[in-house]
Amino acid sequence: MKLKIAALTFELQDAGNTIQLLPAGKFRATDGRPFECDDWFIDADIAASLIAKALAKANRLPIDYEHQTLKSAQNGKPAPAAGWFKQMEWRDVVGLFAIDVDWTTDAAKMIAAKEYRYISAVFIYDKTTGRVIEVLHAALTNTPALDGMEEVTLAAASYAAGYLADLSRNPQLNIEDTTAMEDLLEQLRWMLNLPLSATLEEVKAELQKLIDKLTDGAGTTAASVNLITLLQEKEQKITALSQQTTSLASQVATLSTNVPQDVVIKLQHEVADLKADREKRAKDEMESAIVTALSDGRLTKALEPWARDTAKTNPDAVKSFLASAKPIASLNQMQTDGKDFNQSDKTYGLDADALAMCSTLGVSPEEFAATMKGDA
Numbered sequence: 001m002k003l004k005i006a007a008l009t010f011e012l013q014d015a016g017n018t019i020q021l022l023p024a025g026k027f028r029a030t031d032g033r034p035f036e037c038d039d040w041f042i043d044a045d046i047a048a049s050l051i052a053k054a055l056a057k058a059n060r061l062p063i064d065y066e067h068q069t070l071k072s073a074q075n076g077k078p079a080p081a082a083g084w085f086k087q088m089e090w091r092d093v094v095g096l097f098a099i100d101v102d103w104t105t106d107a108a109k110m111i112a113a114k115e116y117r118y119i120s121a122v123f124i125y126d127k128t129t130g131r132v133i134e135v136l137h138a139a140l141t142n143t144p145a146l147d148g149m150e151e152v153t154l155a156a157a158s159y160a161a162g163y164l165a166d167l168s169r170n171p172q173l174n175i176e177d178t179t180a181m182e183d184l185l186e187q188l189r190w191m192l193n194l195p196l197s198a199t200l201e202e203v204k205a206e207l208q209k210l211i212d213k214l215t216d217g218a219g220t221t222a223a224s225v226n227l228i229t230l231l232q233e234k235e236q237k238i239t240a241l242s243q244q245t246t247s248l249a250s251q252v253a254t255l256s257t258n259v260p261q262d263v264v265i266k267l268q269h270e271v272a273d274l275k276a277d278r279e280k281r282a283k284d285e286m287e288s289a290i291v292t293a294l295s296d297g298r299l300t301k302a303l304e305p306w307a308r309d310t311a312k313t314n315p316d317a318v319k320s321f322l323a324s325a326k327p328i329a330s331l332n333q334m335q336t337d338g339k340d341f342n343q344s345d346k347t348y349g350l351d352a353d354a355l356a357m358c359s360t361l362g363v364s365p366e367e368f369a370a371t372m373k374g375d376a
Contacts, residue, residue: 024095037130047090060084067139082107116140297327
């Protein structure tokens with residue numbers, strides 16, 4: 001991921017404690033930025049990540065004057081704070097807001113006297129997609145760069161004091177590595193079907209469960225484990241066991257009339273053992289398939305009980321369903337944007353993929369929509 005830092009400005013009105021930081025959706029600066037991508041971009045999901053990062057910091061976030069926080073390492077001048085905040089919230093259609101700004105007395109006087117007319121927010125973004133990665137800090141300034149935003153009392157954001165100290169000592173601090181780790185964690189949360197709020201320790205614990213499942217708790221080294229290879233090997237073993245069972249059963253039927261009874265009993269025991277082993281492996285394979293489908297979106301939490309119950313009596317039906325199912329991202333969200341389902345609409349707010357799934361499961365769109373609503 002290629003990252004870059006940008007700054008935006010917009011006009012102040014007074015020194016209130018609720019201020020807009022960024023506009024919703026796609027946006028650009030009046031000077032033509034960004035140049036590396038079409039637009040900057042923020043939505044509710046991105047805002048949730050920005051809010052979580054700010055709340056995770058130990059200190060309140062500072063607002064400075066004229067971006068002096070970034071300049072102090074070069075010009076040696078102090079960077080006094082104009083204000084502080086920590087809590088942010090997302091407002092649909094409007095954008096990202098700070099809701100607990102605490103201004104210094106001097107800053108409040110200067111804003112009231114119009115000595116400072118604008119605020120300049122600084123943030124990191126992905127140079128390829130324009131996606132906002134993290135809000136860094138803001139400054140009182142008299143140089144606007146962003147038009148079209150709702151007039152606000154103030155907007156700013158900042159790294160905690162510890163990060164700023166590191167930045168002053170090392171201007172080349174590797175933000176990209178930290179962001180790459182956050183990106184990796186986000187993908188792991190998705191793969192393991194964990195909430196966005198899952199911590200690093202929770203992700204590691206869930207990964208260990210998956211590793212134990214794949215290696216039967218043998219503690220195999222990472223270099224010797226390949227998920228796809230393991231699944232293929234299990235499939236081959238099940239096929240081989242099935243063939244052996246069929247062969248032994250045939251031998252028993254042929255020899256049972258002209259061989260000693262003890263030989264027949266021994267063969268019957270072997271067949272029973274092979275059958276039990278095959279059933280165990282088939283059960284393990286089905287469990288692995290269900291876990292994988294839950295992770296990649298082909299199976300939702302609402303359908304998990306159906307899959308597990310059906311697998312006990314008709315595993316082929318579950319296999320057929322999982323083989324034809326497609327990951328449906330919208331099933332992890334409200335498909336009606338939070339609105340009640342329209343009962344007069346025979347599709348009940350479902351898209352084409354969800355309707356296809358209804359047909360596969362043999363349930364009505366109304367039942368499926370009600371299940372989704374209860375699972376949201």
